[in-house]
Amino acid sequence: MKRIITMTVNNRPGVLNRITGLFTKRHYNIESITVGHTESEGISRMTFVVNVEDERIAEQITKQLNKQIDVLKVVDITDQAIIVRELALIKVAVTPATRGEIYTLIEPFRAAIVDVARDSLVVQVTGEPEKIDALIDLLKPYGLKEVARTGTTAFPRGSQRASSTNKSLFII
């Protein structure tokens, strides 16, 4: 089962190492990690996606993370109302004949072209990981030159901590 765990940590050198090391030591497999600053100085927010066997292991992960001195708060938000987002940059091969087609194709995904070259386009897309999978599938026949995905970041909906500036990040 897939679990989404978020936490706030002291932004100290080695913190990420400490946490990923814990996952390795305890034999938990990480699917993705995203890290970035929060509204408070010196505090970062991490979002983990892990695939675990059962609830018990999910609980163990949360508890073990909580034991880290530099970890301030850990929440398994999988079962909450959440906004889940990932960003991907997709460089796709184009010919003069397919360029227009791709423009119309990506429109329903609310994706954007962020770079244009003679024989390629870079598409930027944000959304739930499944939506990104779908777009990549759709673009595959044209020839994918490169794909860069950020990994999942997530946020509880209407949480008290969410300020308007934070929200705007996730509305896109």
Add this chain to the structure above:
Amino acid sequence: MAANMKVKERVAKKQTLCGALMLIEALKAENVKVIFGYPGGAVLPIYDKLYESGVFHVLTRHEQGAIHAAEGYARISGKPGVVIATSGPGATNIVTGLTDAMMDSIPLVVFTGQVASSVIGSDAFQEADVLGITMPITKHSYQVRDVHELPKIIKEAFHIATTGRPGPVLIDIPKDMAVAEAEFDYEQDVQLPGYQPTTKPNHLQIRKLVEAVSQAKRPVILAGAGVLHANAHEQLKQYAEQQHIPVIHTLLGLGGFPADHPLFLGMAGMHGTYTANMALYECDLLINVGARFDDRVTGNLAHFAPKATVAHIDIDPAEIGKNVPTKIPIVGDAKEALIQLIEQNGKRPDVSEWLKQLNEWKREYPLMYKREPGVLKPQRLIEMIHEYTNGEAVVTTDVGQHQMWVAQYYKFKQPHRWVTSGGLGTMGFGLPAAIGAQLAQPEATVVSIVGDGGFQMTLQELSVIQELNLPIKIVIVNNQALGMVRQWQEIFYEKRYSHSLIPNQPDFVRLAEAYGMKAMRATTEEEAEYVLKEALATNAPVLLDFHVCPGENVYPMVAPGKGLHEMVGVKW
């Protein structure tokens, strides 16, 4: 008190000090009586300041000796053990001890030197990524990047090492940080929002346990080292007696409950007593106090306490439910929890049938071995040591057969007398640990019981024992083999003794004499009796080489993968 005031006055001055002096002043402020260490290039500035500091430093002959000695000190005194090692090889030599302390929840504050900040990351001489190497085996770790932070870091390190679930904390100090100067202010509060151990147990959960106890027919308490860390041994006895609940110990918990108490069932697990293991199998309520359900205790989890409601008292919430599903989780300090349970004074369960059954098992299946004339049985040797020390000695061991025989036959009556490497099972632990234990309790009789294999891993520390004239009695249980390895090869590998037999041991008596130490040998029970009595009457270190029956095995036993109810070797 006066000394304390002096420290405060000195500290209050907020003088400007170099990092090395800050370290020394901080140790004084923390009331550290002894540090164990080994100098080297990266810690030279610290050792230079140590020279005239008046701080008592023990120079072990290997960094591994230093950290095990610190562990022995911590396990006996309850205070954090302090270690200094240099960068690179010095630091990598303490890795075993750090892991040992982490596994057994021993408070340590370990200082490692590091190459100068300017060359960190360049593979400089004696550089190792100590923070990276030790991250998974420390409770927390620091690298000093600004000398202004050093007092705060040391203060936090002592706080983290000794509170909550104790553990080792490492501080890596680049050489230039020991020389750089800053204002020293040690009178500050520790503020760690990410570290707030729960010591007060939840009242509702306590009520649940009281209710469960009142309903139980076959309750049992499994008490681990958490009882000793929390100094809760008196409360454990009081509670067990109040509710009439029998008590089982884990290896590390021994001494938390008196071994001669009628409610005591012995040690549980792989080489535990039949009664203790059957009690765990048959109980309907299992109250775990400060044990982590190690696999050596539980055997095959599929057969562990299958009929029981499990309650677990632990200061570390991550231990609850980690291995065994728990119905009544109680996060908190063992002492606080037991005090609350005693105060609740719940309805006592009716355990007459249960105690009858347990006593029958005790009578029917006691620990046993065959005595043979002219042969020194290791079990008998431990019994004799127990007898001649009134069961009051501080005993340290390595890992293996001798360790299990001590756990079985040295009936610990008091807490803080038992120093062994439980979780990691470290060979070479016993001898250096005895140094720390003796320094923690100068008046105590310290007996270091080691195997001929483990002894040779850290025997250079004989030098320290002799130099400090620590009256430690070193008992080598010499069976010319790596006994437990040999036992497993006998049972599980068709007696293919691959590299476990060592018939050509050095002459340990002459070896000890080379260090200037008195030493004796015994090969029979009569000789053993004589040399033991003589050694224990001597107020100086003595090494005793006991040639025991080489083929003796540790029984009873739960084979790996088996349940606790599937013990072998319980009857003739």
